[in-house]
Amino acid sequence: MNVQAYLMFNGLTEEAIAFYKTAVGAQVTALMRFSDAPEPPPPGMVPEGWGDKIMHSSFRVGDAELMASDGCQSDEAGFSGISLALSVASPEEAQAKFTALSEGGEVTMPLAKTFFSPAFGTLTDRFGVSWMIVTNE
Numbered sequence: 001m002n003v004q005a006y007l008m009f010n011g012l013t014e015e016a017i018a019f020y021k022t023a024v025g026a027q028v029t030a031l032m033r034f035s036d037a038p039e040p041p042p043p044g045m046v047p048e049g050w051g052d053k054i055m056h057s058s059f060r061v062g063d064a065e066l067m068a069s070d071g072c073q074s075d076e077a078g079f080s081g082i083s084l085a086l087s088v089a090s091p092e093e094a095q096a097k098f099t100a101l102s103e104g105g106e107v108t109m110p111l112a113k114t115f116f117s118p119a120f121g122t123l124t125d126r127f128g129v130s131w132m133i134v135t136n137e
Helices: 013-024 091-102
Strands: 006-008 027-033 054-061 064-069 084-088 106-112 120-124 130-135
Touching: 013 027, 013 054, 013 064, 013 091, 084 091, 091 106, 091 120, 091 130
Parallel strands: 006 064, 084 130
Antiparallel strands: 027 054, 054 064, 106 120, 120 130
16 A cells, blocks of 8 residues: 655646755656547536646655656645655755755745754645655764
């Protein structure tokens, strides 16, 4: 059994993946555009002109496999009680990833030493994804 995060970017998946490649070294393992689907989506499911948008993708960040799509959802935010936790090897790496991910986003807890980690902080990136950065050293 395996549970994976599936991120919906409502038209910004390609931009988000490019950002994660730079910020955390993401590696794309699969990518399919709506125009590549063997069958067209049901009428009204995909906005007009979205043939080049991403229907499904997956990418690796370290050992984790995440999935993402431009989705077929409204602009309204849904459940927001989820954060991606990024565990890194050193406080220096934590700082580098924290700085990269927070670019254009919002820091919710600055990276600092805590009783459980030499470097821990939280942020919401520019795509609205919540992250927890932690050093397990």
